[in-house]
Amino acid sequence: xxxxxxxxxxxxxxxxxxxxxxxxxxxxxxxxxxxxxxxxxxxxxxxxxxxxxxxxxxxxxxxxxxxxxxxxxxxxxxxxxxxxxxxxxxxxxxxxxxxxxxxxxxxxxxxxxxxxxxxxxxxxxxxxxxxxxxxxxxxxxxxxxxxxxxxxxxxxxxxxxxxxxxxxxxxxxxxxxxxxxxxxxxxxxxxxxxxxxxxxxxxxxxxxxxxxxxxxxxxxxxxxxxxxxxx
Amino acid sequence: xxxxxxxxxxxxxxxxxxxxxxxxxxxxxxxxxxxxxxxxxxxxxxxxxxxxxxxxxxxxxxxxxxxxxxxxxxxxxxxxxxxxxxxxxxxxxxxxxxxxxxxxxxxxxxxxxxxxxxxxxxxxxxxxxxxxxxxxxxxxxxxxxxxxxxxxxxxxxxxxxxxxxxxxxxxxxxxxxxxxxxxxxxxxxxxxxxxxxxxxxxxxxxxxxxxxxxxxxxxxxxxxxxxxxxxxxxxxxxxxxxxxxxxxxxxxxxxxxxxxxxxxxxxxxxxxxxxxxxxxxxxxxxxxxxxxxxxxxxxxxxxxxxxxxxxxxxxxxxxxxxxxxxxxxxxxxxxxxxxxxxxxxxxxxxxxxxxxxxxxxxxxxxxxxxxxxxxxxxxxxxxxxxxx
Ligand SMILES: Nc1ncnc2c1ncn2[C@@H]1O[C@H](COP(=O)(O)OP(=O)(O)O)[C@@H](O)[C@H]1O
Ligand SMILES: [Mg+2]
Numbered sequence: 001x002x003x004x005x006x007x008x009x010x011x012x013x014x015x016x017x018x019x020x021x022x023x024x025x026x027x028x029x030x031x032x033x034x035x036x037x038x039x040x041x042x043x044x045x046x047x048x049x050x051x052x053x054x055x056x057x058x059x060x061x062x063x064x065x066x067x068x069x070x071x072x073x074x075x076x077x078x079x080x081x082x083x084x085x086x087x088x089x090x091x092x093x094x095x096x097x098x099x100x101x102x103x104x105x106x107x108x109x110x111x112x113x114x115x116x117x118x119x120x121x122x123x124x125x126x127x128x129x130x131x132x133x134x135x136x137x138x139x140x141x142x143x144x145x146x147x148x149x150x151x152x153x154x155x156x157x158x159x160x161x162x163x164x165x166x167x168x169x170x171x172x173x174x175x176x177x178x179x180x181x182x183x184x185x186x187x188x189x190x191x192x193x194x195x196x197x198x199x200x201x202x203x204x205x206x207x208x209x210x211x212x213x214x215x216x217x218x219x220x221x222x223x224x225x226x227x228x229x230x231x
Numbered sequence: 232x233x234x235x236x237x238x239x240x241x242x243x244x245x246x247x248x249x250x251x252x253x254x255x256x257x258x259x260x261x262x263x264x265x266x267x268x269x270x271x272x273x274x275x276x277x278x279x280x281x282x283x284x285x286x287x288x289x290x291x292x293x294x295x296x297x298x299x300x301x302x303x304x305x306x307x308x309x310x311x312x313x314x315x316x317x318x319x320x321x322x323x324x325x326x327x328x329x330x331x332x333x334x335x336x337x338x339x340x341x342x343x344x345x346x347x348x349x350x351x352x353x354x355x356x357x358x359x360x361x362x363x364x365x366x367x368x369x370x371x372x373x374x375x376x377x378x379x380x381x382x383x384x385x386x387x388x389x390x391x392x393x394x395x396x397x398x399x400x401x402x403x404x405x406x407x408x409x410x411x412x413x414x415x416x417x418x419x420x421x422x423x424x425x426x427x428x429x430x431x432x433x434x435x436x437x438x439x440x441x442x443x444x445x446x447x448x449x450x451x452x453x454x455x456x457x458x459x460x461x462x463x464x465x466x467x468x469x470x471x472x473x474x475x476x477x478x479x480x481x482x483x484x485x486x487x488x489x490x491x492x493x494x495x496x497x498x499x500x501x502x503x504x505x506x507x508x509x510x511x512x513x514x515x516x517x518x519x520x521x522x523x524x525x526x527x528x529x530x531x532x533x534x535x536x537x538x539x540x541x542x543x544x545x546x547x548x549x550x551x552x553x554x555x556x557x558x559x560x561x562x563x564x565x566x567x568x569x570x571x572x573x574x575x576x577x578x579x580x581x582x583x584x585x586x587x588x589x590x591x592x593x594x595x596x597x598x599x600x601x602x603x604x605x606x607x608x609x610x611x612x613x614x615x616x617x618x619x
C-alpha cells in the first residue's frame with residue numbers, strides 16, 4: 001500500500017502561537033501517489049505553506065502523522081530529518097534562495113556535496129541538470145548576474161540535483177511575470193514526466209493549477225476540494 | 232568538506248569587515264609576543280646575572296656557631312658531590328676602612344682567589360687591577376668602585392682596616408671592581424689567610440660558595456648538604472626567592488592583561504560573525520532545507536572564527552617577530568652601569584612564546600565564534616527561509 005502512495009498524511013494539525021492560537025492546519029488527510037504532479041491552492045493564510053513545510057520535514061506538526069515512503073517523519077531525529085531532506089526532498093521557494101557567494105554550478109552542486117558526493121562527481125551531475133533546465137551556458141554566473149527566471153531555473157536544478165523522490169515548490173513562480181512563470185511550469189511538467197518524480201506545487205494561479213494532475217484546495221486549514229484533472 | 236567552502240566564501244564576501252577583525256587579532260598577538268619576549272628577556276637577564284654573580288650554593292656555619300672549623304674535610308666532601316664544579320671557602324667579617332679623613336663600614340671577604348674565580352668570575356668585573364693579585368698573601372685589598380669613591384682612594388693607595396680589639400692593619404689597593412649592584416658600596420676582598428690573621432680566628436671560615444654545572448640542581452644539593460652535614464646550605468633559588476617570586480607574580484599579572492587584550496580582539500571576531508549570521512539567515516535556512524545538519528551549520532561558523540583567528544595569529548606572529556627584532560636592535564642611551572650593563576632592551580625571542588600566544592588567541596577566537604555559531608545552528612529553518 002505504501003508502495004502506491006509516496007506520501008500519506010493523516011489527521012495533520014498544526015497550531016501556531018502560545019497566546020492567541022492559530023490553527024493553520026486542522027485535521028488534514030491526504031494521500032499522494034508516486035509520480036503525481038499535484039497543485040495545492042487556496043486563499044492566503046489557508047495553510048498551504050504550513051502543509052508543504054510539514055511534508056518537507058522543515059517543521060513538526062502539533063498532531064497527526066506524515067509518512068514518507070511509509071516512514072513516519074514526525075518521529076525522526078534531527079539527524080534523520082536532515083538526511084531525509086537531503087536525499088528524498090527537493091525544495092523550490094518563491095525566492096530562489098541561491099547562495100549569493102556561489103555561482104550557478106556551485107549552487108546546484110551543493111545538495112550533492114552535503115550528501116558527501118565527491119566534488120568532481122557533483123560537478124558532473126550539476127552540469128547535466130543545469131543543461132536540462134536550459135542554463136548550460138550560464139553555469140559560471142552568480143545569482144546577481146542572472147535574471148529572476150534564470151535564478152529560479154538554477155533553484156529548480158538544485159532541487160533536482162540529488163534526484164529526490166519528492167519536489168515541493170511553494171509558489172515557485174510567484175515572483176515571476178506570467179510568461180516566465182508559464183515557462184517554468186512547462187519545465188517542471190517536463191521534468192516530472194521524464195523522471196517520474198512527485199511534484200507538489202503551491203500556487204494561487206488557477207490557470208497553472210488547471211494543468212496539474214490533481215488540485216487540492218485548502219480553506220481554513222482543511223481540505224475543501226480534492227479533484228483529479230481529467231486533462 | 233562543503234562547510235569549509237561555505238565558510239571561506241562568507242569570509243571573502245565580507246572582506247572589509249573580516250580584514251579589520253584579522254588586523255585586531257594580529258595586533259593582539261603581535262603585542263603579546265613583544266611583551267612575552269621582553270618578559271623572557273628580563274627574566275633571563277635577572278636569572279643569568281644571579282647565576283653568574285653569586286655562588287649557586289652558600290654553606291653557612293651550624294646554628295649557634297660563628298665559624299666552620301676543620302673546613303678542609305667539608306670542602307673535599309662537597310667537591311666530590313655530583314654536579315659540583317668548584318668550591319670556595321671564605322672568611323667574612325665587618326670592619327671599618329679608613330683613608331685619611333674618610334672612613335667607611337665594610338664587609339671584608341677573605342678568599343682564596345684561585346678557588347673563588349672558579350665559583351664566580353670576579354675578574355670580569357674588575358675596573359682596574361686584577362682579582363688574581365690577591366693570590367699573594369700580603370696585605371692587598373680590592374674594593375668596590377663606589378666604596379673607593381666614598382673613601383676617595385685609587386689604585387696603590389693604602390687603607391687602614393680597624394676592628395675592636397685588634398691592631399689596625401694597612402692594606403694596599405690592588406684593584407677596583409664594579410658589578411652594578413649594591414655590592415660595589417660595601418664589599419672589599421682580600422686574601423683568606425691574611426684576613427684570618429687579622430681577626431686572629433685561626434684556620435676557620437665563615438662560609439663556603441659552591442658552583443654547580445647545572446644551576447637548577449642547586450636546590451636539591453643544598454638540601455642534601457643540610458641533611459648530611461648539619462651545616463646551613465642555601466641555594467641561589469632560596470636566597471633570591473623574593474626576586475624570583477616577584478618575577479613570577481609579574482608574569483602572572485601580565486597573563487591577566489593578555490587575556491584582556493585577546494578578549495577584545497575576540498569580540499572583533501564575534502562581531503563579524505554575528506553580522507554574517509544575521510545577513511545569512513535565509514541562506515542558513517536554505518542550507519538546512521538542503522539537508523545540512525545543525526552540526527554542520529555550527530561547524531561552518533566555527534570554521535569562520537578559526538580561519539579569521541588563524542590568519543590573525545600567523546600575521547601577528549610575523550609582526551611580533553619582526554617588531555621584537557627591531558626593538559632588540561635599538562640601542563638606548565643609558566649609562567652602562569644601569570640595566571646590568573646593557574645598552575639595549577633585553578629581548579629573548581622564544582619559540583615557546585609564539586606557541587603560547589597562538590594557542591591562547593585561537594582558543595579565545597573559537598570561543599568568540601561559539602555564540603554566533605550556536606545561534607545559527609539553532610535557527611528554525613521555516614522562520615529562516617520565510618524571513619527573506
Ligand atoms: N510561524 C508562525 N507563527 C504564527 N502563525 C503562523 C506562522 N506561520 C504561519 N502562521 C499562520 O498560519 C496560517 C497559515 O499560514 P500559511 O501556511 O503560511 O498560509 P498560506 O501559505 O496558505 O498563505 C496563517 O494564519 C498564518 O498567519
Ligand atoms: Mg504561503
